[in-house]
Amino acid sequence: MGHSNWPEWIYVAVVIALLVYVGAEAWNIENLIDHAPEDAEIIKVTAQQWFWSFEHADGTKEIGELHLKKDHAYKFEIHSKDVNHNFNIPEFLVLMDAVPGRINTVWFSPNESGEFDIQCREYCGLIHYNMRAKLFVEGS
Amino acid sequence: MVLTLAKPRPIWQIMFSTHHTDVGLMYLIFSIMALFIGGAMAIAIRVELFAPGAQIIADAMTFNRLFTSHGTTMIFLFLLPSASAVGNYLVPIMVRYKDMAYPKLNAIAFWMIPPAAALVWLGMADFGWYANPPYSVISAPAPAAEMWIFGLKILGISSVLGSINFVVTILKCKHPDMSIGKVPLLAWSFLAASTIAIMAIPTFAAGLLMLLTDRLGATGFFNPLVGGDPIAYQHLFWFTFHPEVYVLVIPAIGMMYEIIPRFSRRPIFSHSSGVFAFVLLSIVAFASWAHHMFATGMSFTEKTVFMVGTLAAVPASAMHVFNFLATMWNGRIKFATPMMWAVGGIALFFSAGAGGVVNTAMPLDFITHDSYWVVGHFHLFVFGTIAFGTIGFFYYLFPYVTRRMYNEKLGVVHFILSMVGASLTFFTQHLLGLYGMPRRVFDYPEIPEWIAMNQIISIGAMIILVGMGIFLVNLIYSSARGKPANMNDPFGLGGKYYYPYSQLNPHHDKAGY
Numbered sequence: 231m232g233h234s235n236w237p238e239w240i241y242v243a244v245v246i247a248l249l250v251y252v253g254a255e256a257w258n259i260e261n262l263i264d265h266a267p268e269d270a271e272i273i274k275v276t277a278q279q280w281f282w283s284f285e286h287a288d289g290t291k292e293i294g295e296l297h298l299k300k301d302h303a304y305k306f307e308i309h310s311k312d313v314n315h316n317f318n319i320p321e322f323l324v325l326m327d328a329v330p331g332r333i334n335t336v337w338f339s340p341n342e343s344g345e346f347d348i349q350c351r352e353y354c355g356l357i358h359y360n361m362r363a364k365l366f367v368e369g370s
Numbered sequence: 371m372v373l374t375l376a377k378p379r380p381i382w383q384i385m386f387s388t389h390h391t392d393v394g395l396m397y398l399i400f401s402i403m404a405l406f407i408g409g410a411m412a413i414a415i416r417v418e419l420f421a422p423g424a425q426i427i428a429d430a431m432t433f434n435r436l437f438t439s440h441g442t443t444m445i446f447l448f449l450l451p452s453a454s455a456v457g458n459y460l461v462p463i464m465v466r467y468k469d470m471a472y473p474k475l476n477a478i479a480f481w482m483i484p485p486a487a488a489l490v491w492l493g494m495a496d497f498g499w500y501a502n503p504p505y506s507v508i509s510a511p512a513p514a515a516e517m518w519i520f521g522l523k524i525l526g527i528s529s530v531l532g533s534i535n536f537v538v539t540i541l542k543c544k545h546p547d548m549s550i551g552k553v554p555l556l557a558w559s560f561l562a563a564s565t566i567a568i569m570a571i572p573t574f575a576a577g578l579l580m581l582l583t584d585r586l587g588a589t590g591f592f593n594p595l596v597g598g599d600p601i602a603y604q605h606l607f608w609f610t611f612h613p614e615v616y617v618l619v620i621p622a623i624g625m626m627y628e629i630i631p632r633f634s635r636r637p638i639f640s641h642s643s644g645v646f647a648f649v650l651l652s653i654v655a656f657a658s659w660a661h662h663m664f665a666t667g668m669s670f671t672e673k674t675v676f677m678v679g680t681l682a683a684v685p686a687s688a689m690h691v692f693n694f695l696a697t698m699w700n701g702r703i704k705f706a707t708p709m710m711w712a713v714g715g716i717a718l719f720f721s722a723g724a725g726g727v728v729n730t731a732m733p734l735d736f737i738t739h740d741s742y743w744v745v746g747h748f749h750l751f752v753f754g755t756i757a758f759g760t761i762g763f764f765y766y767l768f769p770y771v772t773r774r775m776y777n778e779k780l781g782v783v784h785f786i787l788s789m790v791g792a793s794l795t796f797f798t799q800h801l802l803g804l805y806g807m808p809r810r811v812f813d814y815p816e817i818p819e820w821i822a823m824n825q826i827i828s829i830g831a832m833i834i835l836v837g838m839g840i841f842l843v844n845l846i847y848s849s850a851r852g853k854p855a856n857m858n859d860p861f862g863l864g865g866k867y868y869y870p871y872s873q874l875n876p877h878h879d880k881a882g883y
Contacts, residue, residue, distance in 0.1 A: 235640055238692050245688045249681045249727070256731035257674060263733060264670050279509075313505040314600060316665065316740055320806025325736045327666045329601060330504055331594035334667035347815075351740040351808040353498050355509050356430050359811035 266337035270303035277308070277315035277328035280357035282348060296348065297366045298340055305337040316352035319365055327352060343369035388473035393480050394458030395771065398764070400483060401452035402845070405757075407491070408443035409838060411436050416831040419824050422816050430812040434496040435514070437810055441499030442518070445618070446525045447487050449752065452760045453621040454480075454532055457560045459767060460628075461536060464557040465544035470535050479535065482528035486521040493517030498810065500607055503592035503600045507584045519582050526571050526578070533564035555644045559624025562648040563617045566655055570617070574610030577603055601666050608659040616655040616683075619751060620648060622759030623690050623719075626712045629766055630694050633709035634701030635863060639693050647689040654682045664735045673732050680730040687723050691716060706861050707781030711762025714789045718754030718796075722747060725800065743803025746796040754792050761788075761841070768848070769855035776852060780844040787837030794830030798823050 273296070274285040284292045298304060308317050310328035318325045319338070326336040350361035384392050414436055418427045427433045458476070462469055470476045495518035497506040506515060540561045544553060553561070581603065583589040590596030592603045631638045638644065657679030664673050694716050703709065725747040728734050738744055761784075768776045802823040807814060814820055856862075 235643060238640065238643055238689065238696070241692050242685050242689060245685050249684055252727055252731055253677060253681050256677060256733060260670065260673065260732040313509055314502055316808075318740075318806075318808070323737050325665055325739060329594075329666060331597075331599065332601070332667055347806075349806075349808060353434075353502075353505070353810040355496075355505060356434070359430060359808075359813045362815075 266305040267303045270305040270337050272305050275306045275308040278311040280361040282363040294363045300343045300369050303339040308334045313354050314352050315350045315354045318349050318351040321346045340367040343367045388477045390458045390462050390470045393476050394455050397451045397455035401448050404447035411440035416828040420828040433812040435494040442490050449618050461557050464554045467543040471538040471543050479528045479531040482524050486524035489517040489521035503603050507593050526575050533567040536560045536564040555627035556624040559620045562652040563620040566613045566652045567617045570610045570613035577606035608662045612659040613655040618756050622756040625759045625763040629708045629712040634698045634703050636701040639696035647686040650686040661730050665739045677730050708762040708766035710785045711758050715755050715758030718750050722750035741803035742799045742807045746799030749796045769860035772849040774852035775855045776848040784837045784841045791830045791833030795827050798826045
């Protein structure tokens with residue numbers, strides 16, 4: 231009030247335009263990655279203090295290790311047996327909470343073969359820092 | 371009403387006083403003490419993480435208790451009381467009233483904090499400052515958890531009482547000649563922050579009670595074993611504590627609004643846009659709480675709503691930055707210690723805000739979530755912005771509180787060390803997060819990049835520690851032996867820009883204190 235303030239309004243308009251761009255771009259990308267492909271193989275992930283166990287679609291079970299194939303889509307169905315955990319494969323940017331009483335899903339398709347880390351990213355108590363597993367991606 | 375160590379007043383006179391400057395002094399001393407206790411915990415954490423393997427902390431349990439207490443101490447026992455200290459000193463003077471609206475309630479609100487602090491510090495809970503169930507219900511050891519719950523309960527009540535006092539003082543006790551639009555921006559910031567606190571805190575107060583009865587086994591609100599939903603707690607928690615971020619940051623911005631025009635020797639660029647941005651921020655503060663929870667399995671729609679709500683807070687924050695820069699533009703700036711802290715705080719505030727946009731952009735949140743990126747991000751806010759504004763303001767208040775001047779050289783060294791230390795520590799934490807290191811870990815595998823970055827972060831923390839040591843020496847030495855301040859113009863800015871309150875306030879004696 232009192233004096234002209236137009237530079238501030240131009241500045242605010244630029245900020246809002248940038249935010250709209252970021253928001254729209256984020257919406258587009260999230261929309262793209264939100265739904266798993268139809269042919270994705272389902273893997274049940276169980277988190278508990280303080281280790282990971284996995285169950286493949288054919289019933290094979292693994293503890294502390296997960297063997298997957300390269301260039302093949304996988305959908306993880308994640309749940310927890312005790313407290314909140316977070317299933318994280320940092321190399322492939324896979325991240326989803328494991329919450330007791332809920333099943334959360336996330337999917338990915340490894341495009342690289344080799345040995346990768348799986349870790350817990352949500353504080354879950356005494357040995358949270360060492361709640362780790364290994365991911366082996368076998369080349370096609 | 372002032373702390374003159376040359377002629378000390380008996381300590382019980384200050385302790386049993388209800389005068390706003392005495393209560394302010396107690397808030398001030400308590401918050402600085404909490405800063406050093408919380409800081410010692412941070413240093414222990416950083417020394418532990420300097421290298422893989424156990425360094426100085428014996429086990430993970432102790433480490434978990436330390437990071438929980440560090441967070442609780444810094445937020446509830448340093449940042450909130452330090453803002454109350456500033457508000458108690460200046461809000462009544464700025465609205466030209468003799469004291470706070472309810473002086474006894476004011477003293478009670480302060481005296482609730484030490485027992486709450488004792489509960490937090492003696493208990494040392496281990497579930498993080500956010501106490502997420504089911505861990506906090508089924509796994510966290512008693513009695514630490516109960517002590518933390520009761521401590522937070524008391525702190526919440528204290529905070530609500532203090533906020534009511536600020537709101538009533540500003541709205542009902544301001545001088546009749548002063549319209550609400552003319553209330554200085556520092557007082558406006560307390561009005562906005564207190565209103566948010568009053569609206570936000572009851573939700574978590576309910577959540578805390580539910581958590582307690584869950585722990586006692588009487589209920590199962592958050593316990594999935596009996597059909598409860600742990601995510602419901604996170605909603606209650608963040609509905610209070612996302613707005614709480616604004617409760618902390620808005621007074622710090624208000625303090626910058628006091629410092630920057632004075633040391634630029636120009637009036638604020640736009641008082642009305644500052645007010646507008648405060649009001650806008652206190653509304654949109656309630657539109658973004660669940661951006662902390664994108665990874666709990668929220669639907670696409672929920673994530674979109676909270677992303678938009680979060681982005682909506684950015685223009686208001688950007689308006690403050692514009693206002694600061696436009697005020698400094700063409701100003702005759704004097705870079706005394708308080709001004710350095712304020713300007714450094716603005717730079718880090720901008721960086722923190724930019725990082726926040728990254729966090730809320732949905733796909734990117736799944737990269738940064740619960741990693742060291744987030745630790746770096748919110749420390750840029752709580753330390754880089756809020757503590758920078760507050761510490762700068764402590765220097766600004768120093769002659770007012772003690773009638774003496776702090777040592778300017780030590781103040782500048784403190785600022786430079788903190789700026790360098792904060793940049794090293796918190797920007798490197800962002801990078802470390804992108805390399806995938808999770809938060810709240812006692813130990814980490816021997817990944818060369820992680821080790822190198824952790825060492826840089828720990829060195830940065832040590833630099834901050836040295837700066838804080840200098841701060842403490844400066845505070846104690848200067849309040850006893852510092853040069854007597856020229857109370858009309860302690861910073862040599864040219865009289866009319868400093869301490870105009872004494873002329874305006876008939877209730878405070880003519881020397882201005």
